[in-house]
Amino acid sequence: MTSLLTPWAADTRRADETHQADDACRTTETRQVAGTHRTAETQPAAGLQPSAGRRPPAGTQPAAVSGYRPGDGAYRRIRYGLMLGGLANFVALYYVQPLLPRVAEEFHVSAAASSAVLSLSTVTMAVAMLFVGPISDMVGRVTIMRVSLVGSAVLGIASAFAPTWHSLLVLRGLEGVALAGLPAVALAYLREEMHHGAHLRANATYITGTALGGAAGRLLPGPLDALWGWQGATLVVGGLTLACAGGLWVLVPPSRRFVRSSPRPGELLRTTRLTLRDPALVALFLVGAAGMGAFVGLYNAMAFRLEAAPYLLGGAAALVFLAYPVGVAAPLAAGRLAARLGRGRVALIGVALLLAGVLLTAPSPLPLIVAGLGVLTFAFLGTHSLVSGWVSDRAHRLGAGVGQASGLYLLAYYTGSSVFGTLATHRWQAGGWPAVIAVSAGLTVTAGVLVAVAHRFDTAPRPTGDGSAAARTTGDGSAAVRVTDPKPAGDGSAVRGGAPKPAGPESVGGGGTSLRAVLR
Known part of the structure; x- marks a missing residue:
């Protein structure tokens, strides 16, 4: 393995020497325009001031390491x-x-x-x-x-x-x-x-x-x-x-840029309190639980439904999961739409589609069931990609721990999967498919209400995630972005001032990335 890694290390050293020189030039240019072009990385969002004395997160490294x-x-x-x-x-x-x-x-x-x-x-x-x-x-x-x-x-x-x-x-x-x-x-x-x-x-x-x-x-x-x-x-x-x-x-x-650290209980307690007191973050955590519960619960029960009369598909019931790949492109589409309409509005659209997918599985014809699962999967994966990125961004602007907020979101997300996935199979056994529809539809409506609550409370502009732009207020801060400090974009090309550069911290595509670019 050492022989395989040696040329990689040489490539890395040569790339670093070039990038360090580039970074030095960029730092000089930034100092010259300081006070005129303030990036979102150095200027807190309106209405949200980071807490004084916050320690930089683990992993922060001096700029000398590119x-x-x-x-x-x-x-x-x-x-x-x-x-x-x-x-x-x-x-x-x-x-x-x-x-x-x-x-x-x-x-x-x-x-x-x-x-x-x-x-x-x-x-x-x-x-x-x-x-x-x-x-x-x-x-x-x-x-x-x-x-x-x-x-x-x-x-x-x-x-x-x-x-x-x-x-x-x-x-x-x-x-x-x-x-x-x-x-x-x-x-x-x-x-x-x-x-x-x-x-x-x-x-x-x-x-x-x-x-x-x-x-x-x-x-x-x-x-x-x-x-x-x-x-x-x-x-x-x-x-x-x-x-x-x-x-x-x-x-x-x-x-190369990771710095070991020991967690401080006092700081952990402070950021936990800050996170759980924010109504937008708490609502988004519960969106993850409700949406994942509706999605997994319906899929869990579907395997049993298709093995029972009138379908009697046996092992072939697993083929219904061919609807799942439809959702792989959903984060790309959701990111692009959110760049124009805002993350909150697009998340509401996603929840509405999720409900439509649940209801499409109610009739008996198998083609309608497969179509319903396709809509359900596309809507869920698109909505999840937006909400998970929304959590990270909101926590960053609030001055809370981003990693901790993401962890709490995933805790709610997988807890919803566990609790409501089991509940749906119990309801299938007790009341058949109408009972499963009632569980999933109820959770989906709940998720929609919670997205509206988060959208109502999160009205501050957000940074783009790479510190290169300042965003205009869009209701959840995810739409129009004005670039004020040209920096390399994700593909290595320059982003010029005035060009819109939407982004989402953890959503696939960041609002403008194509699947070909993701895999290139």
Whole structure:
């Protein structure tokens, strides 16, 4: 491995020498125009003043160490390494969803009880995320990501040999803990290691990997189960996770700009209080719980519906998950629309489409059911990409901990998946599909009300995420942006003054990135 990494290190040193010279020139130019062109990075948003005395977050490094940029060999390797990691992470988490009927049959448990094999993993993953972030501040981001993927692969392979129902649940619970490592620190690693004008595209590549992983996790197990049973499907998924872990281990280099730190309880308590007292953030956390609950609950119950009369699809029921890839392009479309209309308005549109998708599954014809799942998936992934980025941006402007706010959002998100996913399968068993529709539709309406609440309270302008522009107020601060300090864009080209440059911190595409650009 050392021989493979040596030329990469040489490339990095040569790129750094060039970029440091560029950064020095840019710093001189910035000083000359100080007071005339204030960027969003140095000027707080109107109405929101950061708290005095805040300590810089872990990972902050002196400007002498340049971040990776497009054109650097390491930049490409990091993007594709984390894309592999995101794919493996979500395949390992969700592959059991289409196998729930088979697991119920194998271990002689009810349909409602079988959903615990997914719900337990998501809830342990959510809780573990609260602790992984502070641990990564002490031991490093790359170490956490490597251990996360290797550990989840080993536990996934072991679960194929679980002798009893309870042993399977224990292994899936532990796997959820292991899986928490990568999503908890991947975006923090990218923000630290990438140049400020390049991290948005890197984020988009990683999130595209997670979307592809969610699709593969729902599509692969059905055919694999038909060939080798659920144990064979589990072993293949475990092997895939282990292979992706190897890819991440080789491709993603150790951190260069990370600074170890020990969490301070007083600061943690202060930022927690600030976060939980903000009505917009609390509303957005609950949007994640309600939206994810509606989405996962309907998909959980759908596997059982299509195996029952009048469909009797058996293992072929997993083919309904072909609707899932429709949603992979949703974050790109949502980001572009949000650049024009604002994130709050587009999130409301997404919730309305989510409700339409739920209702389309009510009739019996199979084509309508598949169409409904396609609309549901597209709407959910688009809305989630906007809301997760909204949380990070709101926390940044509020002066709260961005990583902590994202962790609380994911805690609510996966808790909603666990609680309402299980509830939907219970309602299927008790009242059939109309009862499932009632649960998912009720959660979707709730999510819409909460988006409106967040939109009402979050009225300040927001920075663009790379510190290169000042935004005009748009209701949630996500639309029109006026660039005042030309800096390299995510593709290495110059963004000239006056050109609109919309962006979203964690949404795929950042409002203007094409799928080809994300993967380039």
